[in-house]
Amino acid sequence: MNWMLITLAWRNIWRNKRRAVITISSIIASLFFVLLLRQMQLWTYDFNTKNTISGYVGYIQITDSTFVDEEILDNSITAQQIPLAEIHKIKGVSGVFPRLQSGALVSTGIKSKFSGVIGIQPSIDNKALKLTKKISSGNLLNNNDAAVLITDKMAKYYQVKPGDSLVLIGQGYQGVTAAAIYPVKGIVNFPAGDMANMVYMPLKEAQLFYGAPERYTSFLINLDQSSDLQNVLTEVKKVVTNNTLTIRTWEDVLPGLKQGLELDSNSGKLIAAILYMIVGFGIFGTIVMLYNERAFEFGVLSAVGMSRRKIIISTIIELQFLTFIGVILGNIAAFPILYYYHKNPYQLTGETAQGMIDQGFEPLIGTGIYANVFINNSIIVLIISAVVSMYIVMKIFQLNPLTAMKQH
Numbered sequence: 001m002n003w004m005l006i007t008l009a010w011r012n013i014w015r016n017k018r019r020a021v022i023t024i025s026s027i028i029a030s031l032f033f034v035l036l037l038r039q040m041q042l043w044t045y046d047f048n049t050k051n052t053i054s055g056y057v058g059y060i061q062i063t064d065s066t067f068v069d070e071e072i073l074d075n076s077i078t079a080q081q082i083p084l085a086e087i088h089k090i091k092g093v094s095g096v097f098p099r100l101q102s103g104a105l106v107s108t109g110i111k112s113k114f115s116g117v118i119g120i121q122p123s124i125d126n127k128a129l130k131l132t133k134k135i136s137s138g139n140l141l142n143n144n145d146a147a148v149l150i151t152d153k154m155a156k157y158y159q160v161k162p163g164d165s166l167v168l169i170g171q172g173y174q175g176v177t178a179a180a181i182y183p184v185k186g187i188v189n190f191p192a193g194d195m196a197n198m199v200y201m202p203l204k205e206a207q208l209f210y211g212a213p214e215r216y217t218s219f220l221i222n223l224d225q226s227s228d229l230q231n232v233l234t235e236v237k238k239v240v241t242n243n244t245l246t247i248r249t250w251e252d253v254l255p256g257l258k259q260g261l262e263l264d265s266n267s268g269k270l271i272a273a274i275l276y277m278i279v280g281f282g283i284f285g286t287i288v289m290l291y292n293e294r295a296f297e298f299g300v301l302s303a304v305g306m307s308r309r310k311i312i313i314s315t316i317i318e319l320q321f322l323t324f325i326g327v328i329l330g331n332i333a334a335f336p337i338l339y340y341y342h343k344n345p346y347q348l349t350g351e352t353a354q355g356m357i358d359q360g361f362e363p364l365i366g367t368g369i370y371a372n373v374f375i376n377n378s379i380i381v382l383i384i385s386a387v388v389s390m391y392i393v394m395k396i397f398q399l400n401p402l403t404a405m406k407q408h
Contacts, residue, residue: 005310009317019289020322026282027326027381028333030275034377035334036367037275041268043342043368045261046226053250054128056195058097058220059229060236061253065246067217073102073173076215077245086239087221092228097121097128097220100206104170104178106199108158115154116198117168119206128222131188138162138186141202147185149200155187162186168199168209176211272377279381284388287319291395299401312396316389323385327378341367 013020053059062082067075079098087096100119105112122141126132131140131149139162141149148166155161165183172178182201190196207213223232229249237247251258291298301311345366352363 005314006317009314009321012314012318013321016293019286023282023286023322024326024329027279027323028330030279030282031327031330031377031381032334034272034275035331035338035373037268037271038373038377039334039338039367039370040341040365041265042370042373043366045265046368047345047364047366049226049250049261053254054220054222057250057253058218059223059226059250060221060233061248061250062219062221062236062240063217063246063248065244068246068248071101071217073100073171073210073212073215073217076100076173076212076217077219078214079216079219081242081245082219083239084219087236090232090235090239092223092225092232094222094224095124095128097125097222098203098216099218099220100203100210100212100215101217102170102172102210104168104199106154106158107167107169108160108164111158113157117170117206117209118198118200119203120200121203134188134190136187136189138184140186141200143202143204145185145202146182146205147201148182149186149188150184151188151190151196151198153190153196154199155184160184166199170210172210173212173215178210180209276380276384280384280388283319283323283385284391286322287388287392290315290319291392295399298396298399299403302399303401308396308399312393315392315396316386319385319389319392320382323382327381330381331374331378335369338367338369341365342369 062077064075064077067077084096087093098121102117103114104117106115107113120129120141121143122145123143126140136152138149141147148168150158150160150166158166160166162184165181167181168179170178188200190198201209207215221232221236223229233247233249240247298311302308345364348363348365
């Protein structure tokens, strides 16, 4: 009997092909735009957090407790204070990166400006910061170089090129005067965020410049997957038992970035909710049309002895078939476009690009291919269909066979 109802529901769909096509098309269109929106948003979050967080603050950051309130070199730490070997063994950790970060007055000729200075380990950071892809002229640093990398933005301000020199003057560890002249070895492209206003030098040279041998301002822990953050944080806290150290996530270090992403995410959810309303009204319109067209049929079926339960089951199966077809085709329609822009992010230009740069993001638009987005949004559409189907359930329960046949 159940198979008979399923067969009957399938045939009923195509009795009115126009209605079926309109309903399926509305579901496809709405689901397509929801998937495009959410996949684009999540890709943007992941891309920009990876670029901003992994190189600058790390997903998890270990510093001296006093460094949180006063970010000076006197509040730096040593590698012996941290169980690096144990942290590397934690599942989900992709790497641990030491940093010595401070600032200096950077000048050349008549132009001077205070800038951040960050000591990196080129042997591991060239890959972690994707500097091989970002270098626009000159060469990358080596661990033993006495030279610096600067960004395109800084090179434009100082009007320098590889081979030219910059003068750096600052304050080092425990009041030591930090002053030196460094050649510019290369220029890298960091168009946005704090990384665009940094002078990069090898870690050993930064320690020498600031008079802080074997000292670090922080150790950054990066992850294979951002979703592993809380699990890894728990494990790190278990192995780092030194009470003078503070362990913070990127959300603690950059609360403004987190709030900005949450605000943008909420706006995306609002737009998705509007599209879901369109899906709901589209399906509801189909249900109203279906009932009005087939009220006489329902009356006859009830009059000849078919139970209302079977009529309801057959009709709900029919509506779920329509929704399921729309969901499947919507996912199929969206996937090629999402995959293409996942592999080939679009480079923005003009005022739109500048607006993103001003907000600290790279001017790229791409899309993700997150499985949970496909699954969750498909389930939501099916649930919406099931909820609005309650209308026809109530109408069939209230059906008077004689009245339905007379009205026809």
